Amino acid sequence: xxxxxxxxxxxxxxxxxxxxxxxxxxxxxxxxxxxxxxxxxxxxxxxxxxxxxxxxxxxxxxxxxxxxxxxxxxxxxxxxxxxxxxxxxxxxxxxxxxxxxxxxxxxxxxxxxxxxxxxxxxxxxxxxxxxxxxxxxxxxxxxxxxxxxxxxxxxxxxxxxx
Numbered sequence: 001x002x003x004x005x006x007x008x009x010x011x012x013x014x015x016x017x018x019x020x021x022x023x024x025x026x027x028x029x030x031x032x033x034x035x036x037x038x039x040x041x042x043x044x045x046x047x048x049x050x051x052x053x054x055x056x057x058x059x060x061x062x063x064x065x066x067x068x069x070x071x072x073x074x075x076x077x078x079x080x081x082x083x084x085x086x087x088x089x090x091x092x093x094x095x096x097x098x099x100x101x102x103x104x105x106x107x108x109x110x111x112x113x114x115x116x117x118x119x120x121x122x123x124x125x126x127x128x129x130x131x132x133x134x135x136x137x138x139x140x141x142x143x144x145x146x147x148x149x150x151x152x153x154x155x156x157x158x159x160x161x162x
Contacts, residue, residue: 096120
């Protein structure tokens with residue numbers, strides 16, 4: 001394995017720490033309380049693709065609405081519309097990634113993933129701001145392959161003839 005820049009320093013620090021810390025013994029090696037609470041919440045609150053899609057859709061719509069008021073300052077939140085819109089896009093990306101992450105045997109869930117991918121991919125600058133669209137595309141292609149579905153990009157938007 002080749003080392004690159006800061007990664008080599010991080011690996012050296014981790015290697016040094018790993019030789020001095022006994023990971024097998026005692027509670028001191030366990031995650032901190034705040035981390036354990038995070039893991040417990042993650043385990044206890046799996047969400048269905050439908051619920052994640054609705055959250056994505058809401059945040060996605062809010063981003064567009066807030067962008068329309070880009071210069072308006074929302075004093076309760078200390079940010080302008082453009083900043084809040086970016087926050088809404090970040091939240092939408094997270095919901096989309098959570099939805100895409102779990103493999104699905106259901107065509108209906110695959111359709112939600114495809115819709116999310118297509119909607120996000122059309123946003124100006126989205127691909128340069130985040131890799132979420134690329135990751136969602138990979139997930140939907142993997143699901144389609146497992147479902148024996150061939151996804152073909154359309155060179156024109158959906159219309160009456162399709």
